[in-house]
Amino acid sequence: MSDTLDSPVATFETAKKLGLLREEYDHICEILGREPNFDELSIYSVMWSEHCSYKNSITWLKTLPKEGPHMLAKAGEENAGLVDIGDGLACAFKIESHNHPSAIEPYQGAATGVGGINRDIFTMGARPIAQLNSLRFGNIDSERTKWLMKGVVRGIGDYGNAFGVPTVGGEVFFDDCYNVNILVNAMSVGVVDTAKTVKAISYGAGNPVFIVGSATGKDGIHGATFASGDLHDDSHEDLPAVQVGDPFQEKLLLEATLELIDTGAVVGMQDMGAAGIICSTSEMSAKGEHGMVIHLDKVPTRQQNMESWEILLSESQERMLVVGKKGMEQAILDVFDKWDLNCTQIGEVTEGERLLFYMNDKLIADVPAESLVLGGGAPVYTREYKEPAYLTKVNSFDKTQVKLPDDLKEVARFLAGHPNIASKKWVYNQYDSMVGTVTMTTNRVSDAAVADVRGTDKAIAMSVDCNARYVYSDPFKGCAIAVSEAARNISCSGAVPSAVTNCLNFGNPYNPEVYWQFVNAIKGMSAACEKFKTPVTGGNVSFYNQSMINKEEVPVFPTPTIGMIGLLESKNNLMTLDFKNEGDHIFLLGKNPEDLNCSEYLYSFHKIKHSPAPYFNLEEEFAVQEFVRSLIRSGVLASAHDVSEGGIFINLLESAMISEIGFGIETDDEIRKDAFLFGEAQGRVMVSVSDANLAIFLELSAASDVEFTKLGETGGKKALIDNEDFGDIINLKSIYENAIGNKMAE
Amino acid sequence: MKFGVVVFPGSNCDRDMEHVLGNVMDQKVEMLWHKEHDLKGCDFIVLPGGFSYGDYLRSGAIARFSPIMQEVLDFADKGGFVLGICNGFQILTEAHLLPGALLHNNNRQFICKNVYITPSTKNSLLTSGISENKAMKIPIAHGEGNYFANDDVIRELNGNDQVLFRYCNSNGEITADSNPNGSLENIAGICNKQRNVFGMMPHPERAADFIQGNEDGKVIFESILNIVNA
Numbered sequence A: 001m002s003d004t005l006d007s008p009v010a011t012f013e014t015a016k017k018l019g020l021l022r023e024e025y026d027h028i029c030e031i032l033g034r035e036p037n038f039d040e041l042s043i044y045s046v047m048w049s050e051h052c053s054y055k056n057s058i059t060w061l062k063t064l065p066k067e068g069p070h071m072l073a074k075a076g077e078e079n080a081g082l083v084d085i086g087d088g089l090a091c092a093f094k095i096e097s098h099n100h101p102s103a104i105e106p107y108q109g110a111a112t113g114v115g116g117i118n119r120d121i122f123t124m125g126a127r128p129i130a131q132l133n134s135l136r137f138g139n140i141d142s143e144r145t146k147w148l149m150k151g152v153v154r155g156i157g158d159y160g161n162a163f164g165v166p167t168v169g170g171e172v173f174f175d176d177c178y179n180v181n182i183l184v185n186a187m188s189v190g191v192v193d194t195a196k197t198v199k200a201i202s203y204g205a206g207n208p209v210f211i212v213g214s215a216t217g218k219d220g221i222h223g224a225t226f227a228s229g230d231l232h233d234d235s236h237e238d239l240p241a242v243q244v245g246d247p248f249q250e251k252l253l254l255e256a257t258l259e260l261i262d263t264g265a266v267v268g269m270q271d272m273g274a275a276g277i278i279c280s281t282s283e284m285s286a287k288g289e290h291g292m293v294i295h296l297d298k299v300p301t302r303q304q305n306m307e308s309w310e311i312l313l314s315e316s317q318e319r320m321l322v323v324g325k326k327g328m329e330q331a332i333l334d335v336f337d338k339w340d341l342n343c344t345q346i347g348e349v350t351e352g353e354r355l356l357f358y359m360n361d362k363l364i365a366d367v368p369a370e371s372l373v374l375g376g377g378a379p380v381y382t383r384e385y386k387e388p389a390y391l392t393k394v395n396s397f398d399k400t401q402v403k404l405p406d407d408l409k410e411v412a413r414f415l416a417g418h419p420n421i422a423s424k425k426w427v428y429n430q431y432d433s434m435v436g437t438v439t440m441t442t443n444r445v446s447d448a449a450v451a452d453v454r455g456t457d458k459a460i461a462m463s464v465d466c467n468a469r470y471v472y473s474d475p476f477k478g479c480a481i482a483v484s485e486a487a488r489n490i491s492c493s494g495a496v497p498s499a500v501t502n503c504l505n506f507g508n509p510y511n512p513e514v515y516w517q518f519v520n521a522i523k524g525m526s527a528a529c530e531k532f533k534t535p536v537t538g539g540n541v542s543f544y545n546q547s548m549i550n551k552e553e554v555p556v557f558p559t560p561t562i563g564m565i566g567l568l569e570s571k572n573n574l575m576t577l578d579f580k581n582e583g584d585h586i587f588l589l590g591k592n593p594e595d596l597n598c599s600e601y602l603y604s605f606h607k608i609k610h611s612p613a614p615y616f617n618l619e620e621e622f623a624v625q626e627f628v629r630s631l632i633r634s635g636v637l638a639s640a641h642d643v644s645e646g647g648i649f650i651n652l653l654e655s656a657m658i659s660e661i662g663f664g665i666e667t668d669d670e671i672r673k674d675a676f677l678f679g680e681a682q683g684r685v686m687v688s689v690s691d692a693n694l695a696i697f698l699e700l701s702a703a704s705d706v707e708f709t710k711l712g713e714t715g716g717k718k719a720l721i722d723n724e725d726f727g728d729i730i731n732l733k734s735i736y737e738n739a740i741g742n743k744m745a746e
Numbered sequence B: 001m002k003f004g005v006v007v008f009p010g011s012n013c014d015r016d017m018e019h020v021l022g023n024v025m026d027q028k029v030e031m032l033w034h035k036e037h038d039l040k041g042c043d044f045i046v047l048p049g050g051f052s053y054g055d056y057l058r059s060g061a062i063a064r065f066s067p068i069m070q071e072v073l074d075f076a077d078k079g080g081f082v083l084g085i086c087n088g089f090q091i092l093t094e095a096h097l098l099p100g101a102l103l104h105n106n107n108r109q110f111i112c113k114n115v116y117i118t119p120s121t122k123n124s125l126l127t128s129g130i131s132e133n134k135a136m137k138i139p140i141a142h143g144e145g146n147y148f149a150n151d152d153v154i155r156e157l158n159g160n161d162q163v164l165f166r167y168c169n170s171n172g173e174i175t176a177d178s179n180p181n182g183s184l185e186n187i188a189g190i191c192n193k194q195r196n197v198f199g200m201m202p203h204p205e206r207a208a209d210f211i212q213g214n215e216d217g218k219v220i221f222e223s224i225l226n227i228v229n230a
Helices: A012-016 A024-030 A036-045 A099-104 A106-120 A144-161 A236-242 A247-260 A276-288 A308-313 A329-338 A391-395 A408-416 A468-473 A474-490 A512-532 A600-605 A620-635 A648-659 A673-680 A691-703 A729-745 B014-024 B067-077 B089-093 B151-159 B218-229
Strands: A081-086 A089-097 A127-137 A166-174 A183-195 A207-213 A266-271 A290-295 A319-324 A341-348 A353-357 A364-369 A449-452 A458-465 A496-505 A536-542 A548-551 A552-556 A561-566 A585-589 A639-642 A663-667 A687-688 A708-714 A716-721 A724-727 B002-007 B028-033 B044-047 B080-085 B102-103 B110-121 B134-143 B146-148 B162-170 B187-191 B197-200
Touching: A012 A024, A012 A036, A024 A036, A024 A364, A036 A276, A036 A308, A036 A364, A081 A496, A089 A106, A089 A458, A089 A496, A089 A561, A089 B014, A089 B134, A099 A144, A099 A183, A106 A127, A106 A144, A106 A183, A106 A247, A106 A266, A127 A144, A127 A247, A127 A449, A127 A458, A127 A561, A144 A166, A144 A183, A144 A247, A144 A729, A166 A449, A166 A458, A183 A341, A183 A496, A183 A561, A207 A247, A207 A329, A247 A266, A247 A319, A247 A329, A266 A276, A266 A449, A266 A639, A276 A290, A276 A308, A276 A353, A308 A353, A308 A364, A308 B002, A319 A329, A329 A341, A408 A600, A408 A673, A408 A724, A408 A729, A458 A474, A468 A474, A468 A512, A468 A561, A474 A496, A474 A512, A474 A561, A474 A620, A474 A639, A474 A687, A474 A716, A496 A512, A496 A729, A512 A561, A512 A620, A536 B134, A536 B187, A585 A620, A585 A691, A600 A673, A620 A639, A620 B162, A639 A648, A648 A663, A648 A673, A648 A687, A648 A716, A648 A729, A673 B044, A724 A729, B002 B014, B014 B028, B014 B218, B044 B067, B044 B089, B080 B089, B089 B102, B089 B197, B110 B187, B146 B187
Parallel strands: A089 A536, A127 A166, A290 A353, A496 A536, A663 A716, B002 B028, B002 B044, B044 B080, B080 B197
Antiparallel strands: A081 A089, A089 A183, A127 A183, A207 A319, A207 A341, A266 A319, A290 A341, A353 A364, A449 A458, A458 A561, A496 A561, A548 A552, A585 A687, A585 A708, A639 A687, A663 A708, A716 A724, B102 B146, B110 B134, B110 B162, B162 B187, B187 B197
């Protein structure tokens, strides 16, 4: 065994090619007390990439609210957030992006995104019970968008369906700004016995270190660096940086991992995602304040003649690093043998904090773990920011210049069939939404997806939300709206908002206007999360979502996707959104101002691309949600549905279509009719109440501070607005249900 | 009645089946690992849904070579009851315990949604308790569920009353529009000539509990138990 490093020194020229800055190279030399070799430089380049180090975002991420009495793991400290849900159980959940890989190779990019986020959940000991996703594509009429969408949806489906965890909810949004750089954000939610949670930690000198799961190949090398750069015309040449997924291996790994935990032989465990072996070894070691000796030649490989740095950095999927208890090696090996998975000891834990990597008994890298990781030696930058110039256009919007269309029925049909509003069933019918048999919302449609927590009275409500147009118009308000809408969906299901995971998709952080969007979105998120008492448990940041158009860097809309979970204390209280009976009374809860801002109607029908974010008041929003939840608990509501994209009209239609029960409502003379029907002011919930419950509903409403308005009644087969026939529900339903499928078949 | 649920690597409806048989129907359930050779004295074997061995070749093509399948074949040969659901049905056709094959859905996509099926015969363990023409809302979730067999086999299936279920609309009418995957004659489930081996693509275990908000599938399990208990 050779314990001296004698490989040639790597210069700054090489560092630059790996994406490192001069100051970063100098800092590496300072840490090591010498110049690094190529393996070491590769290690720093991936660990200090934006993707792993959060170097340009961490300063602001630290300002997010993280505390709560029900939090079991601090944000960013474990693979996912962990929330106590009582009965000795906890909920592990997280959302993550896979944008750049999906933009190049949509099928594998999306599939491995699903695989990665699920590993984050079960590596903590939790069994995933539900998945969600948030997808953003460009113009649906373009062939490229259709190709991307077919690939992404098939990728998510093939992976998630075989893995055997239901995909229960999500969002799909189209806008030209995502034509090149699509967004694919995947969320997983799991449940774990609080006594069986596993940490991503390594300690105890002499304890064995195992690599388990798939063999290591050359796929995904420098993927983390790739995710931290621009997408450009030649990006397809980066294909080796995209990983390949194997859901069968993942399913075996899930079952084996959960069995492994029961053996009591585990010290710590972390999945291998971005930056592979180097990321898991350094993060676990740094947290446990220990070192490791790792023999890279012992790692099972898929290809012959892999270089040491390739093994270190490979992002091959379906692998985990397990630190076991010395003397219990056989128990670990037996579990993986049962499941026919690789399980190989590749090293052991040492005193001190140095990571020593050997290849064929020759030392090839010697780095302090702490120097590599976020919160340790990884660089932290504060970027400058300035208010974007486009905001003057946003703020010069004047609604009086918007002509009231002659035929609002045409607008109604246009919106019902608009891809951003129409049914996403072409997408979700390709996902197994029921495997596991805990999905409660298949036959009870609700604003949030709800999954049963077996063996308890409880259920978990989940939602992913972000209207990125609102965020573009006003990042603070827009991001506060994203949190509020997620909470509103959860409240309308009857559950209490509990905690948040976020996926922050932005452009280039070195662009001060982009960074201004980022900073203000974080501030808006903080404000709303404080109000709802929903701490931010983790997630990820994806910068460089942009495309080069005529040599100009054009960022996507700032898209801070919010994934939220809520707790339904009694699953019998689950509230649904469909009208139940003819002759029920329809009420709007919340203030109903005249507002056209940022609506799909304004943006797509009038093609007015710049307007301020819609009406939003955090205090009113909070009060409406509390009130809705109290009404649900008291059992007086027949349905509850939050008013969002498409406004009151689309909201009514969505409640009407399921049972094909029509409605008749009256608008308000004080409010222009297009704004009344299609405006997207926030903080509003539409409810229906039976005759029998009307008196008590009115009594409760009168006693509350929340404004409420009678809209009309359910009944008949039509959509009647001020006694004008806006169409048969069944015909509008046909437009709504088939719009996306028809586009995809064109 | 003791049920045995086979667990192949990649099975993912095994625990769902265990839940319905054990917790909802209150029966004894043994999980049978694919590497074993022991059916543990079970009276009724279920091959659950999922993606056995990843189904990277043809669905079910590899699972039939599992050690436990030797025992299942012997068990079926001696008249033991075997039910395959979804991937289980695919495995039973690959193992030639049931005729025909499950091809790719005719739209070439995985489909997960509620569909309606109606019993085609009263003369089977699964359907004896179901009223004729009843439309049962039961979900499907598969990429390869398009039932195909040659004309002779189809004639034989019909002649021997071996078709258990057909896809239908909510009124129980067997129509082209209600066929979700292109299956010949809307066939959703069949049995063998000896009427002890059953296969169906829809998932009754996903429609048998209060949690799902749809208990249409429960009648199939009740039907199995009524006859055997009688």
